[in-house]
Amino acid sequence: xxxxxxxxxxxxxxxxxxxxxxxxxxxxxxxxxxxxxxxxxxxxxxxxxxxxxxxxxxxxxxxxxxxxxxxxxxxxxxxxxxxxxxxxxxxxxxxxxxxxxxxxxxxxxxxxxxxxxxxxxxxxxxxxxxxxxxxxxxxxxxxxxxxxxxxxxxxxxxxxxxxxxxxxxxxxxxxxxxxxxxxxxxxxxxxxxxxxxxxxxxxxxxxxxxxxxxxxxxxxxxxxxxxxxxxxxxxxxxxxxxxxxxxxxxxxxxxxxxxxxxxxxxxxxxxxxxxxxxxxxxxxxxxxxxxxxxxxxxxxxxxxxxxxxxxxxxxxxxxxxxxxxxxxxxxxxxxxxxxxxxxxxxxxxxxxxxxxxxxxxxxxxxxxxxxxxxxxxxxxxxxxxxxxxxxxxxxxxxxxxxxxxxxxxxxxxxxxxxxxxxxxxxxxxxxxxxxxx
Amino acid sequence: xxxxxxxxxxxxxxxxxxxxxxxxxxxxxxxxxxxxxxxxxxxxxxxxxxxxxxxxxxxxxxxxxxxxxxxxxxxxxxxxxxxxxxxxxxxxxxxxxxxxxxxxxxxxxxxxxxxxxxxxxxxxxxxxxxxxxxxxxxxxxxxxxxxxxxxxxxxxxxxxxxxxxxxxxxxxxxxxxxxxxxxxxxxxxxxxxxxxxxxxxxxxxxxxxxxxxxxxxxxxxxxxxxxxxxxxxxxxxxxxxxxxxxxxxxxxxxxxxxxxxxxxxxxxxxxxxxxxxxxxxxxxxxxxxxxxxxxxxxxxx
Numbered sequence: 211x212x213x214x215x216x217x218x219x220x221x222x223x224x225x226x227x228x229x230x231x232x233x234x235x236x237x238x239x240x241x242x243x244x245x246x247x248x249x250x251x252x253x254x255x256x257x258x259x260x261x262x263x264x265x266x267x268x269x270x271x272x273x274x275x276x277x278x279x280x281x282x283x284x285x286x287x288x289x290x291x292x293x294x295x296x297x298x299x300x301x302x303x304x305x306x307x308x309x310x311x312x313x314x315x316x317x318x319x320x321x322x323x324x325x326x327x328x329x330x331x332x333x334x335x336x337x338x339x340x341x342x343x344x345x346x347x348x349x350x351x352x353x354x355x356x357x358x359x360x361x362x363x364x365x366x367x368x369x370x371x372x373x374x375x376x377x378x379x380x381x382x383x384x385x386x387x388x389x390x391x392x393x394x395x396x397x398x399x400x401x402x403x404x405x406x407x408x409x410x411x412x413x414x415x416x417x418x419x420x421x422x423x424x425x426x427x428x429x430x431x432x433x434x435x436x437x438x439x440x441x442x443x444x445x446x447x448x449x450x451x452x453x454x455x456x457x458x459x460x461x462x463x464x465x466x467x468x469x470x471x472x473x474x475x476x477x478x479x480x481x482x483x484x485x486x487x488x489x490x491x492x493x494x495x496x497x498x499x500x501x502x503x504x505x506x507x508x509x510x511x512x513x514x515x516x517x518x519x520x521x522x523x524x525x526x527x528x529x530x531x532x533x534x535x536x537x538x539x540x541x542x543x544x545x546x547x548x549x550x551x552x553x554x555x556x557x558x559x560x561x562x563x564x565x566x567x568x569x570x571x572x573x574x575x576x577x578x579x580x581x582x583x584x585x586x587x588x589x590x591x592x593x594x595x596x597x598x599x600x601x602x603x604x605x606x607x608x609x610x611x612x613x614x615x616x617x618x619x620x621x622x623x624x625x626x627x628x629x630x631x632x633x634x635x636x637x638x639x640x641x642x643x644x645x646x647x
Numbered sequence: 648x649x650x651x652x653x654x655x656x657x658x659x660x661x662x663x664x665x666x667x668x669x670x671x672x673x674x675x676x677x678x679x680x681x682x683x684x685x686x687x688x689x690x691x692x693x694x695x696x697x698x699x700x701x702x703x704x705x706x707x708x709x710x711x712x713x714x715x716x717x718x719x720x721x722x723x724x725x726x727x728x729x730x731x732x733x734x735x736x737x738x739x740x741x742x743x744x745x746x747x748x749x750x751x752x753x754x755x756x757x758x759x760x761x762x763x764x765x766x767x768x769x770x771x772x773x774x775x776x777x778x779x780x781x782x783x784x785x786x787x788x789x790x791x792x793x794x795x796x797x798x799x800x801x802x803x804x805x806x807x808x809x810x811x812x813x814x815x816x817x818x819x820x821x822x823x824x825x826x827x828x829x830x831x832x833x834x835x836x837x838x839x840x841x842x843x844x845x846x847x848x849x850x851x852x853x854x855x856x857x858x859x860x861x862x863x864x865x866x867x868x869x870x871x872x873x874x875x876x877x878x879x880x881x882x883x884x885x886x887x888x889x890x891x892x893x894x895x896x897x898x899x900x901x902x903x904x905x906x907x908x909x910x911x912x913x914x915x916x917x918x919x920x921x922x923x924x925x926x927x928x929x930x931x932x933x934x935x936x937x938x939x940x941x942x943x944x945x946x947x948x
């Protein structure tokens with residue numbers, strides 16, 4: 211045990227003391243915050259940054275001239291010129307689009323020199339449809355006041371019922387927490403698993419391996435390395451969380467000052483009778499998300515996150531250590547990396563697209579039980595509420611899965627680290643696995 | 648010190664060691680010889696407990712080899728290597744601690760050894776900043792720092808210039824005088840003759856020769872002598888008590904390599920030659936380890 215501790219210390223300190231560790235630790239949160247601030251700035255000042263498309267409108271129906279208003283990406287100007295004249299002069303007119311609306315409102319055409327973007331087309335379609343619908347309803351004698359009332363959207367509040375009574379379901383918050391923690395686990399398995407692999411290759415290539423394993427058992431070296439780098443990961447995460455909190459407090463304060471402009475922009479984007487309602491709904495929604503975020507059981511979620519982060523990392527980094535031991539340099543790792551990264555990427559994509567929408571489906575439950583997929587899949591499910599027995603079973607399987615993987619990996623590792631110049635195939639690995647001590 | 652008994656080591660389709668036994672005496676320098684692929688590295692790895700034999704056992708001072716003995720062995724592998732990006736002082740300290748030395752004791756000895764090897768100024772440098780010879784010195788220090796009872800040195804002189812090779816050789820001899828047993832694996836037979844008390848020769852996974860260097864060389868004597876005389880060339884007739892193996896003209900003298908006939912003595916040779924020539928030199932040609940090595944290994948099994 212004492213020797214494993216020495217190895218853990220070396221692996222940890224030699225990485226934490228590196229300049230690149232400090233650089234990563236401080237740059238990443240600055241970059242993330244910087245990028246999100248930049249993105250928010252761009253969104254809030256879309257008119258300045260974004261491309262405003264100028265649309266020339268020939269409206270033969272006469273239904274849109276007072277109702278079709280500008281948005282922050284589209285600027286409409288109505289022309290009194292005829293369709294034919296506008297069309298022939300379009301290329302020299304300086305407009306991006308020419309919109310032709312025939313009297314019947316059917317067979318509307320959008321001309322442009324380059325292909326119209328799908329988004330623009332959709333935006334124009336939506337606006338025209340809405341206006342046309344209203345126009346038609348008014349034409350058929352419906353009261354506008356009644357119409358506004360009729361178009362008021364319905365909002366649904368999700369509630370959860372349990373023995374203790376009912377509570378808000380906090381779906382949005384669950385979504386955010388699940389997504390974020392699954393993403394972090396996915397990222398860290400790659401980030402630190404690959405570091406384990408590199409460390410093993412380094413020891414093999416520099417030939418120090420033989421000196422070390424004449425002092426400690428290969429298994430001790432492998433576990434020492436995995437634990438040491440895992441602690442580097444935890445340290446880095448901790449520093450990131452602290453730094454991000456500090457930075458976002460400052461950035462948040464700075465951003466709030468420009469909040470007034472933002473509200474105006476929102477108002478501008480939304481037009482028509484539903485604008486005010488929608489805006490207040492949006493504000494309400496945001497407030498609800500923030501409120502519900504704080505209502506997710508923090509200790510429980512962080513506990514689960516740490517468990518799945520650690521066990522997921524331990525399981526995958528054992529495999530990465532095994533791969534590192536089987537090759538002579540990093541370029542050779544490709545053939546072995548693929549089958550490892552494939553289930554990881556598969557789970558990640560499936561989790562983001564399926565599990566997060568169907569956290570209690572049979573597939574989701576299965577994914578959160580299999581040790582290779584459960585760190586990601588289970589973290590998605592946890593904020594939505596997971597039955598105790600499922601969580602316990604998943605954790606138990608995770609621990610067993612890790613022990614089994616580490617055992618297999620160690621058997622191949624102990625042979626692999628002393629093999630040079632032999633091109634390792636899967637058959638070769640199986641042979642190594644069967645070797646006696 | 649070390650008893651190796653009936654070791655068998657099998658890799659998938661290849662048997663690296665087949666029923667190999669040998670005794671390594673305490674306080675001696677023992678040469679482990681053999682051509683490439685004979686099984687030397689496999690045997691060394693078994694003594695280091697890097698791998699375990701399929702059958703047979705190794706005794707260390709009469710006890711079955713175990714984790715307890717790791718701190719008593721120092722191993723310098725043929726393929727040297729240290730962490731490239733780690734400071735040398737830290738690195739040697741780490742390796743010494745892995746061998747069971749306390750941090751303070753290790754630091755004290757590092758100071759002593761780096762001073763002795765005249766590389767004290769390099770403690771905070773990284774391995775990648777050092778010359779090859781300098782790296783070898785550091786590696787040697789890492790091998791002996793925990794004052795092992797058994798030193799296993801695989802080609803210890805490669806990578807050293809003659810001056811440093813001599814320095815290392817003297818360190819090895821000094822450690823040996825202080826009581827360390829040395830297992831010395833090399834292909835350079837002249838250093839075997841110079842350093843080793845006894846040897847074992849492995850070939851094709853089997854031990855084919857073992858014993859004291861002196862005894863082995865003596866037992867390989869085949870009655871060949873070198874005789875050098877001055878003056879006119881003398882032609883030997885059929886009555887001579889020897890046959891000529893080779894005859895070389897030197898500047899003004901002749902060198903004969905001769906083999907005694909059965910029943911003849913070296914004095915018979917002198918008696919036969921003395922009336923005719925003036926003899927400068929006569930000595931028995933004891934085969935070198937190099938010759939014995941080549942002869943034994945290339946003998947059809």
